[in-house]
Amino acid sequence: MTESLFSITSEPISVEAVMKKVMRPEAGAVAVFAGTVREWTNGKRTLFLQYEAYVSMAEKMLAQIGAEIAEKWPGTKTAITHRIGRLEIGDIAVVIAVSSPHRAEAYEANRYAIERIKQIVPIWKKEQWEDGSAWIGDQLETKAYPSGKPEVNEP
Amino acid sequence: MIRLLFFAHLGEQVGERQVTWPHVPETVGKLKEEVEARYSLSLERVMTAVNEEYAHDDAPLQTGDTVAFIPPVSGG
Numbered sequence: 001m002t003e004s005l006f007s008i009t010s011e012p013i014s015v016e017a018v019m020k021k022v023m024r025p026e027a028g029a030v031a032v033f034a035g036t037v038r039e040w041t042n043g044k045r046t047l048f049l050q051y052e053a054y055v056s057m058a059e060k061m062l063a064q065i066g067a068e069i070a071e072k073w074p075g076t077k078t079a080i081t082h083r084i085g086r087l088e089i090g091d092i093a094v095v096i097a098v099s100s101p102h103r104a105e106a107y108e109a110n111r112y113a114i115e116r117i118k119q120i121v122p123i124w125k126k127e128q129w130e131d132g133s134a135w136i137g138d139q140l141e142t143k144a145y146p147s148g149k150p151e152v153n154e155p
Numbered sequence: 156m157i158r159l160l161f162f163a164h165l166g167e168q169v170g171e172r173q174v175t176w177p178h179v180p181e182t183v184g185k186l187k188e189e190v191e192a193r194y195s196l197s198l199e200r201v202m203t204a205v206n207e208e209y210a211h212d213d214a215p216l217q218t219g220d221t222v223a224f225i226p227p228v229s230g231g
Contacts, residue, residue: 035231051230052162052163052166053230054160054162054204054207054223054225056207057204057207057223058230060207082230082231093230093231094230094231114231117230117231118228118229118230118231119228120209120228121228121230122162122204122223122225122228122230123228123229123230123231124162124163124226124228124229124230125229125230126163134164135163135164135167135226135229136229137200137226137227137229
């Protein structure tokens with residue numbers, strides 16, 4: 001597969017395809033995260049989501065996150081695919097795969113990647129509820145980062 | 156001339172996702188003031204990217220630049 005490690009797509013994401021991009025003989029672990037479309041948020045029912053991206057810049061920012069991870073956790077390899085367009089309940093919106101020689105780095109780096117996506121990658125979701133719709137800005141689950149970026153326990 | 160890109164709710168408020176701006180303000184901050192006045196919207200919590208790089212309000216602009224207005228993101 002000659003596909004990029006960091007991509008935005010309007011097609012359904014294959015978890016296995018993203019995972020395969022980072023598999024290599026040096027790796028003893030691959031941590032794979034899938035973000036999916038949730039039906040219920042604080043008692044409110046979502047019917048479907050619409051994702052929009054500034055595609056060219058979003059792919060650059062995903063690559064930047066990959067570079068940050070490579071610097072913080074040497075020896076890891078990262079691939080991220082984010083889907084845009086209309087997504088139904090249960091659909092996969094994002095897949096992050098990180099491989100590393102040992103599991104600890106893969107887990108930590110993967111967590112770092114999703115937090116950074118929610119900070120710097122120009123992608124937006126529009127919630128379609130039973131009684132209306134709205135573009136979501138600051139997500140309820142977003143934490144405040146006093147230092148301006150996620151706190152990560154470096155190995 | 157510069158090219159402006161509006162995303163998410165901004166695209167809906169402006170009514171267009173892409174706009175050609177005939178004159179080139181000195182800085183990003185000045186452009187934001189002009190855009191806010193022209194479309195009666197707030198860019199207070201909106202980030203700006205010039206040619207796909209995040210830029211501060213004091214960043215200079217030149218003809219041919221693409222300026223994107225980026226509301227708080229919600230990917231993932």
